Structures are given as structure tokens and as C-alpha cells.
Amino acid sequence: MALGRDSRLGKYIIRNRIGAGGMGVVYRARQADGILANREVAIKTITDDKATDRDFLTRFRREAFAISKIEHPHIVRLHEFVEANPDKGEPPFMVMEYLSGHDLRWVISKTGPLEITRAVSRIL
Numbered sequence: 001m002a003l004g005r006d007s008r009l010g011k012y013i014i015r016n017r018i019g020a021g022g023m024g025v026v027y028r029a030r031q032a033d034g035i036l037a038n039r040e041v042a043i044k045t046i047t048d049d050k051a052t053d054r055d056f057l058t059r060f061r062r063e064a065f066a067i068s069k070i071e072h073p074h075i076v077r078l079h080e081f082v083e084a085n086p087d088k089g090e091p092p093f094m095v096m097e098y099l100s101g102h103d104l105r106w107v108i109s110k111t112g113p114l115e116i117t118r119a120v121s122r123i124l
Contacts, residue, residue: 003027003045009090010082012043019103023050024060028098041079044094051084051091064094 003014003025011033018026024046031039050056064081071077079095104122108114114122 008032009043009045009093010085012041012095014043015040018042023047023056040098042076042096042098044096045091046093048091057084057092060092060094067094067096 003009003017005014005016007014009027009029011031012029013032015028015030018028020026024044027043027045029041029043031037031041046056046060050060061081064078067076067078068081076099077097079097082090082093082095084090084092102110113119
């Protein structure tokens with residue numbers, strides 16, 4: 001399910017696609033309803049070909065559960081996990097805190113390999 005700007009997924013409005021991999025797509029979105037309306041979030045969905053794969057869906061739920069149990073300043077927080085809504089054609093998805101900035105792949109592509117002290121600092 002490809003989501004475009006201003007499309008809705010549950011109580012969230014999609015702003016733009018952040019990235020994609022072989023199993024899912026991550027979007028920047030904002031919460032449209034509730035007490036936290038206008039909160040910016042990241043939403044991780046699964047690709048259409050994985051939506052009916054029971055083993056993959058189990059792993060996706062397990063990933064959400066594992067993330068929900070970890071609290072660390074260097075690990076994104078999970079706000080909620082939403083089960084699939086087949087009546088609306090919605091896949092299951094994770095709603096996480098949105099962190100602005102660039103990922104390590106982008107940094108390396110723009111600046112080259114990290115100096116050892118910077119790399120160690122990032123790892124620690």
C-alpha cells in the first residue's frame with residue numbers, strides 16, 4: 001500500500017516517505033486526532049507482498065513488542081502498534097517518535113568514512 005502526501009492511515013496524516021527497504025516503508029506523519037493532535041511521528045508499514053505472510057506478520061509484531069520494552073536515548077520510542085484493518089485496506093503499522101536528521105548511510109555518503117573517534121562516539 002503506497003501512501004501519498006495527505007493520505008490517512010488510522011488517526012495519522014502522511015506527510016512524506018522517509019525510506020524503504022525490502023520489507024517495509026517508513027513515513028513521516030502527524031497525528032490528526034486526540035489529545036496529541038499535530039504530534040509528528042514516524043510510521044513503519046509493511047510491503048503489500050508481506051501483508052498476508054503469517055510468519056512475517058508475527059515477526060513484525062515481535063519487533064514492535066521488543067521496541068516497546070526498550071527505553072534508551074539512542075533507540076527510537078514506539079508510541080503504538082496498530083493491527084491491520086482489512087475493511088479499510090490498512091496494513092499493520094508501528095507509530096514511533098520522529099527523529100529529524102540523517103542516518104549513518106547518508107552521513108558516510110556525504111562525508112566519507114567516519115574518523116575513528118567519531119565512530120566510537122556513535123557506537124557508545
